[in-house]
Amino acid sequence: MDDALFEYALRMGDTTLVLSHRLSEWTGHGPVLEEELALSNVSLDLLGQARMWLTLAGDIEGRGRDEDKLAYLRDAPQYRNYLLVEQDNGHYGDTMARQFLFDTWHYFLLEKLSASTDERVAAIAAKGLKEVAYHARRSADLIVRLGDGTDDSHARMQAALEGAWRFAGELFHDDAVTRQLAGQGIVPLHAELAPHWENHVRGVIEEATLSLPPVQESRHPAYAGGIAGRHTEALGYLLAEMQFLQRAYPGASW
């Protein structure tokens, strides 16, 4: 089996799955109905993408693990999602700061992955890219509205941005997996995404009258490790809820 591609498909699958679950926690708790509908729909798009990535991972592994087994029967140290997406929702500004930083990265990544030399990767990415472009534009819009809003929303948005910022650096981290796959033209080096990401993020942040935190503050090694299975406390609670039914009633189905 192709170990590197299996790992990478897990990273993409776990990252979209965990963020999808986080966003679904807003269902029934949104600040207004329209925002709740939007986050629920973004969550659904990400869940669909997660299913495709995890199915691909299971196919590559070839040991009979399907999307459900991979989602429900692994513990936190086996999860390969980025730390940013597992962080608690906080208030709406916190959620949108996390979403904006993520969507922007996701967009530039999928744009590259849709030109992958692996047909399966390219197909999933091209499908997701259309959805993610819409997510990214919407979350940028919210950052501007909240940043360039009232004094209170401005202050909260700035604090939210600084809170999410320290987890952004991991998105651009390269290791043996990405280096090997980049050599085969299957994925881009993640470091190469950083200039595009920073450029877009800076433009939106300025329009939102917010201040961009120093880039080096997003690069502290303590705030990385998710893709190697070293997670923050937040993931364990998330999995405890998401996996409860399959853990308590193994094999239960509709």
Next chain:
Amino acid sequence: MAWLERVPDPEIPVVSIVDLGIVRAVHCEDGVCEVTITPTYSGCPAMRAIEDDIVNVLKAHGMTQVRVVTRLAPAWTTDWMSERGREALRNYGIAPPRERAVDISGIVRRADPDVPCPQCGSMRTRLISAFGSTACKALYRCNACGEPFDYFKAH
């Protein structure tokens, strides 16, 4: 294909899955059918129901074996929606997707597309919410007749 033209979309029953552009290929021989479909949105919850409906309809017409294959590439686009499908949406009160002249790609924010009101035809409409009752729709309101309405997004 004609049989599948009578399979409605589970969430928008006035449009068939053929008119939506979901059915990409049908191959039947000696009672054995293979139908290739493409998902609209990655997380569209209706896809499972659509697969079941395809199997049921073809079996009702005497096909003994039906296989539904999902194809991701090329990705589904609203450009594949038929004129008949667009008309049916409009009559149902959902504004159909604008033509591809509306740029839907890219990350740079832009003005919301101008969408004519499906009730009174006025162009004096505005976006209320980027998402409506399903992932494929946005919510608009008409400033002329005052009606809120769904817009099936160009995708």
